Amino acid sequence: MPDAKQGKPVSRLASTRERIDRAAYELFSRHGIRGVGVDTVSAHSGVAKMTLYKHYPSKEDLALAFLRRREDLWTRSWLQQEVERRALAPAERLLAVFDVFDKWFRRPDFEACSFAKALLENSDPRHPVRMAAQGHIGTILAFLRQLAKAAGVKDADGFARQWQILMMGSVIAAYAGDRDAARRAKELGALLLAAAGTRSRDQAQA
Amino acid sequence: MPDAKQGKPVSRLASTRERIDRAAYELFSRHGIRGVGVDTVSAHSGVAKMTLYKHYPSKEDLALAFLRRREDLWTRSWLQQEVERRALAPAERLLAVFDVFDKWFRRPDFEACSFAKALLENSDPRHPVRMAAQGHIGTILAFLRQLAKAAGVKDADGFARQWQILMMGSVIAAYAGDRDAARRAKELGALLLAAAGTRSRDQAQA
DNA sequence: CATTGTCTATACAGACCTGTATAGTCTTTT
DNA sequence: AAAAGACTATACAGGTCTGTATAGACAATG
Numbered sequence: 031m032p033d034a035k036q037g038k039p040v041s042r043l044a045s046t047r048e049r050i051d052r053a054a055y056e057l058f059s060r061h062g063i064r065g066v067g068v069d070t071v072s073a074h075s076g077v078a079k080m081t082l083y084k085h086y087p088s089k090e091d092l093a094l095a096f097l098r099r100r101e102d103l104w105t106r107s108w109l110q111q112e113v114e115r116r117a118l119a120p121a122e123r124l125l126a127v128f129d130v131f132d133k134w135f136r137r138p139d140f141e142a143c144s145f146a147k148a149l150l151e152n153s154d155p156r157h158p159v160r161m162a163a164q165g166h167i168g169t170i171l172a173f174l175r176q177l178a179k180a181a182g183v184k185d186a187d188g189f190a191r192q193w194q195i196l197m198m199g200s201v202i203a204a205y206a207g208d209r210d211a212a213r214r215a216k217e218l219g220a221l222l223l224a225a226a227g228t229r230s231r232d233q234a235q236a
Numbered sequence: 237m238p239d240a241k242q243g244k245p246v247s248r249l250a251s252t253r254e255r256i257d258r259a260a261y262e263l264f265s266r267h268g269i270r271g272v273g274v275d276t277v278s279a280h281s282g283v284a285k286m287t288l289y290k291h292y293p294s295k296e297d298l299a300l301a302f303l304r305r306r307e308d309l310w311t312r313s314w315l316q317q318e319v320e321r322r323a324l325a326p327a328e329r330l331l332a333v334f335d336v337f338d339k340w341f342r343r344p345d346f347e348a349c350s351f352a353k354a355l356l357e358n359s360d361p362r363h364p365v366r367m368a369a370q371g372h373i374g375t376i377l378a379f380l381r382q383l384a385k386a387a388g389v390k391d392a393d394g395f396a397r398q399w400q401i402l403m404m405g406s407v408i409a410a411y412a413g414d415r416d417a418a419r420r421a422k423e424l425g426a427l428l429l430a431a432a433g434t435r436s437r438d439q440a441q442a
Numbered sequence: 443c444a445t446t447g448t449c450t451a452t453a454c455a456g457a458c459c460t461g462t463a464t465a466g467t468c469t470t471t472t
Numbered sequence: 473a474a475a476a477g478a479c480t481a482t483a484c485a486g487g488t489c490t491g492t493a494t495a496g497a498c499a500a501t502g
Contacts, residue, residue, distance in 0.1 A: 067458070067459060067460080068459080068460065068461080069458085069459080069460090079461085079462095080462080080463090083461065083462080087461095088461080089460065089461090
């Protein structure tokens with residue numbers, strides 16, 4: 031029984047590639063990409079290192095796949111889904127982001143934003159991993175922009191960028207120990223929404 | 237002439253310790269602590285590795301000294317000084333933070349926040365470097381809290397924490413490529429100031 | 443002059459990193 | 473049964489990392 035040497039091994043029922051991806055996700059999202067070696071991913075997944083390298087020819091490929099998976103699981107399946115489940119009106123969906131964050135920040139295994147981590151751990155702005163992280167941050171921005179547009183905000187792009195500043199700032203604040211960071215950011219978001227003048231329920235434009 | 241193997245060597249006129257500190261500052265602030273080895277600091281400073289280890293018994297000691305220096309040079313001598321130079325009234329000093337940031341974000345060697353970097357690169361919340369980074373973030377918070385109090389804000393602590401969310405969020409946004417992040421955060425700050433109701437002379441209007 | 447303290451230069455131990463070589467197992471397909 | 477493909481296990485090459493050992497240079501102080 032070739033189990034992982036440390037941590038909880040990934041389910042053996044899944045395909046080899048899926049086991050690699052799951053282990054990389056758990057480890058990279060928690061410790062950052064630089065902070066985890068390929069041997070650790072191999073051990074944690076229960077997949078031999080040679081097999082891992084057959085699926086991903088380099089650690090960089092694995093890292094890029096991890097960021098794509100993070101976008102799938104975190105951005106789309108979790109954040110966007112939760113936001114859309116919790117509210118219908120665009121403006122309220124924007125605010126719901128911080129309700130979702132609030133729950134996230136209070137989880138004992140809160141791991142902060144993988145995209146911000148990947149961004150900050152590469153000083154070269156043309157590093158593929160850093161560029162990919164920027165792209166995934168752009169995906170979140172596009173989602174916010176779309177909500178802002180639907181909410182009737184004039185400068186949807188500028189609004190979305192301000193919203194993302196609130197989101198990223200609250201993540202760092204939460205990781206620095208402020209568990210109420212989401213509530214604080216939501217207050218700021220409410221101010222921004224009020225100032226931007228949405229056509230939510232009141233059609234009057236500011 | 238034992239010069240540094242790479243990059244620009246630190247001035248030889250300074251004391252040995254000062255040369256170490258300067259090199260560590262330049263390298264750690266740009267590439268993060270994990271991203272720079274002791275050999276690189278040694279080469280860049282022109283100080284032999286053995287001498288370096290006599291001044292700092294471990295890399296962790298060097299890292300903690302770097303964070304202290306960052307607080308000296310960045311937080312106090314730069315951010316606070318610039319803010320206090322640019323405005324007198326507390327509320328305007330708070331807003332001036334983002335004018336200072338705007339200049340910072342536009343520098344070609346903008347390196348983002350060393351405290352956030354140190355925070356995100358350590359997943360163990362009890363790691364000394366991460367705890368130190370949290371402490372230095374707390375120093376900035378205290379400065380903001382004091383300004384908020386002087387501005388007559390009721391919940392000075394909550395206000396300061398919200399202000400710091402804006403600051404950290406704008407830093408990440410700028411590092412992700414949005415050079416106007418400071419201006420956007422300043423707008424949000426103006427909204428927050430208006431909502432908090434300061435005893436300044438003129439209220440910022442949105 | 444001799445001693446002491448600081449700094450240098452080099453080499454190295456031991457750990458970990460990415461990536462590969464090799465040989466063997468197990469399953470599926472033909 | 474034979475062949476092919478996927479996976480495993482181990483070992484290792486070559487690099488980097490932190491930290492130390494060793495031997496010597498240089499300056500200040502006694």
